[in-house]
Amino acid sequence: MAVSPTPKPTPANNLLRSRPPGAARLEKPVNPASAGIGALFSCDPPLPLGVAYSGGADSTALLLAAAERWPGRVEAFHVHHGLQAAADEFARVCASVCRQSGVPLHVIPANARHAPGESPEDAARRVRYAALATAATARGMHGMLLGQHADDQVETLLLALSRGAGLPGLSAMAARFERGGMAFYRPLLQLPSAVLREWVVRQPFEFVDDPTNADERYTRNRIRARLLPALAQAFPQFRTTFARSARHAAQAQAVLAEVAAQDLAAAGNPPALMALQALSTARQANLLRHWLLQQQATPSAAQLDQLLHQVAACTTRGHRIHLKVAAGHVTRQGGFLRYDAAPTGR
Numbered sequence: 001m002a003v004s005p006t007p008k009p010t011p012a013n014n015l016l017r018s019r020p021p022g023a024a025r026l027e028k029p030v031n032p033a034s035a036g037i038g039a040l041f042s043c044d045p046p047l048p049l050g051v052a053y054s055g056g057a058d059s060t061a062l063l064l065a066a067a068e069r070w071p072g073r074v075e076a077f078h079v080h081h082g083l084q085a086a087a088d089e090f091a092r093v094c095a096s097v098c099r100q101s102g103v104p105l106h107v108i109p110a111n112a113r114h115a116p117g118e119s120p121e122d123a124a125r126r127v128r129y130a131a132l133a134t135a136a137t138a139r140g141m142h143g144m145l146l147g148q149h150a151d152d153q154v155e156t157l158l159l160a161l162s163r164g165a166g167l168p169g170l171s172a173m174a175a176r177f178e179r180g181g182m183a184f185y186r187p188l189l190q191l192p193s194a195v196l197r198e199w200v201v202r203q204p205f206e207f208v209d210d211p212t213n214a215d216e217r218y219t220r221n222r223i224r225a226r227l228l229p230a231l232a233q234a235f236p237q238f239r240t241t242f243a244r245s246a247r248h249a250a251q252a253q254a255v256l257a258e259v260a261a262q263d264l265a266a267a268g269n270p271p272a273l274m275a276l277q278a279l280s281t282a283r284q285a286n287l288l289r290h291w292l293l294q295q296q297a298t299p300s301a302a303q304l305d306q307l308l309h310q311v312a313a314c315t316t317r318g319h320r321i322h323l324k325v326a327a328g329h330v331t332r333q334g335g336f337l338r339y340d341a342a343p344t345g346r
Helices: 033-041 057-069 087-101 120-138 150-162 191-201 218-236 238-267 272-278 280-292 300-311
Strands: 049-051 073-082 105-109 175-177 180-185 324-327 327-333 336-339
Touching: 033 057, 033 191, 049 057, 049 120, 057 073, 057 087, 057 191, 073 087, 073 120, 087 105, 105 120, 120 175, 120 180, 120 280, 150 191, 150 218, 150 238, 218 238, 238 272, 272 280, 272 300, 272 336, 280 300, 280 336, 300 324
Parallel strands: 049 073, 073 105
Antiparallel strands: 175 180, 324 327, 327 336
16 A cells, blocks of 8 residues: 555655644634445444554544544554565554544564565565464454555555556455455545645644655556556546546456356356367356456466467377466376466376
């Protein structure tokens, strides 16, 4: 989760943001995050709930809205990555706001350094969700609220498009999902970052801008700094329309998943070659992708195309299949396909 999706470049010694002079005299506006929570939850979810709290404007609005809606039933969880000098200051700000608002805070140390060849953003995201799920479970939480908003959703969709993603990627971020046995919720996906930030700067609470969010070496930051302003000028309603497209993609993917489950049940698990060959190429691809995902293997487009070619070529008993997919291999075993996570010898 980005600490602040539309930050000004912030020097390391000027991270804190607080209310402007005279803000206390202004009429108190309604926290927009409250509307997001109300829209996502028509009735209260199982309580208590955790809030993933970075110390940024977005998660601050979310934390305060959740604490107001469920007083005494909300706890804050701050993942301390330790990847930058400002990390300790982020934790201090979180502790200050939680003291003021009466919300318990849990600071979770986490090592988010990426492995060779792994995206730093992907590594941090993976570690963050795992740490949040483990800590929330230990504290007896029934769910975790995340502060991703409409701008984050657009960035995710644009990243997926740039990578040639299929429907799962174009579905962008789901409002509800499960990770590590914990339910995660994103109640702010319909709210622009600027709306949340505008409310927070009028409140008597500190918040932080993460200086790394201005670093355009990261693809997401380049999208935020260069593409979103251009989109806003050309298509003022782009957040709404992009979110609608993501919902359409998610609905279409849900239908494809249902069809794949039905086809896999008919073809057998693992799938029989003759049953596969009786399907159209598109349905074969849909079934094979679904089956491989069940094996914790995500095929690339090239790997899936090659597998389809191999399945079509299996017209004799002697035709072999030995194809690398993800970390393992797909092989032929009699009249069926087989997937082995560990590499197999020829």
